Amino acid sequence: EAQVTQNPRYLITVTGKKLTVTCSQNMNHEYMSWYRQDPGLGLRQIYYSMNVEVTDKGDVPEGYKVSRKEKRNFPLILESPSPNQTSLYFCASSPPSGRYGYTFGSGTRLTVV
Amino acid sequence: GEDVEQSLFLSVREGDSSVINCTYTDSSSTYLYWYKQEPGAGLQLLTYIFSNMDMKQDQRLTVLLNKKDKHLSLRIADTQTGDSAIYFCAESEWGGGNKLTFGTGTQLKVEL
Numbered sequence: 001e002a003q004v005t006q007n008p009r010y011l012i013t014v015t016g017k018k019l020t021v022t023c024s025q026n027m028n029h030e031y032m033s034w035y036r037q038d039p040g041l042g043l044r045q046i047y048y049s050m051n052v053e054v055t056d057k058g059d060v061p062e063g064y065k066v067s068r069k070e071k072r073n074f075p076l077i078l079e080s081p082s083p084n085q086t087s088l089y090f091c092a093s094s095p096p097s098g099r100y101g102y103t104f105g106s107g108t109r110l111t112v113v
Numbered sequence: 114g115e116d117v118e119q120s121l122f123l124s125v126r127e128g129d130s131s132v133i134n135c136t137y138t139d140s141s142s143t144y145l146y147w148y149k150q151e152p153g154a155g156l157q158l159l160t161y162i163f164s165n166m167d168m169k170q171d172q173r174l175t176v177l178l179n180k181k182d183k184h185l186s187l188r189i190a191d192t193q194t195g196d197s198a199i200y201f202c203a204e205s206e207w208g209g210g211n212k213l214t215f216g217t218g219t220q221l222k223v224e225l
Contacts, residue, residue: 004155033212042117042201042215043156058212090155098144098205099163102213104155 002027006091006105013081013112021076021108023091031094032074033058033102034066036087043090049074081112115139119202119216126224131189133219135202138183142204145178146213147187150199159187159200189221197223 004025013019025032033048035058045058049068063085065077074093078085088109092102116138125131137145143164148156162169162176162185169176175188189196202216 035213035215040217042217043203043213044215045212048212092156099161101144101146101148101158101161101203102156103158104148106155 002103004091004093004103004105006089006108008108009106010109011111013110015082015112016080019078019081019110021078021089021091021110023074023076023105024072025074025091025093025103026072027093027095027103028071029093029095029103030071031096031102032068033092033094034064034074034076035090035092036060037090037107038087046076046089078110081110083112086110086112115142115204115214117202117204117214117216119200119219121217122220122222124222124224125192127192127194129192131187131192131196131221131223133187133189133200133202133221135185135187135216136183137185137202137204137214137216139204139206139214140183141206144205145176145185146203146205147174147176148201148203148215150201150218152198156201192221192223194223194225197221 034046035043047066049055091105094102146161147159173190199218203213
């Protein structure tokens, strides 16, 4: 089944403790992206990648890092999480053609206390 | 920067038509999308429309695009309780990272 898989689904952590949210897609998509969803704000792009070793900042990149060492994986790293990073995070992937839009993962609900 | 706006809530009766509206500011949008988010789930692409189209129909879904007014709408015919969800409008100037700019989402509630 074609899908984007994120792990974990739920995570509660403490301020300052480094964490990684993994994302993997099995569709051989070139483009991958991370979004965060907050009430009243919709989804905002954190980082995106157009291919292996090519990443760039989205609208809200502060406090996050990403890497794209392999085509299928695009982990999101929070080096020193803070409470304002408590949010619902989505990884997504797409082929270069816009007609397919992005395929989204099921989300990771992160709480930083 | 780009901005996409939607109303927050819509309530309809089962069997009626639902119309969810969206306005956007980026005149260079190439694709416009409608996504559906059910509770506890990710976003599911419902349909898209290319910017040179006025209308697209896909079974119960009809998308209308008024490019002059930068207005997009999604009509759901014969709305069912299973259509209750949050609907997001998104626009993209495809290429250069394919960034999607989302609206805040419209919560559709279908009542019996």
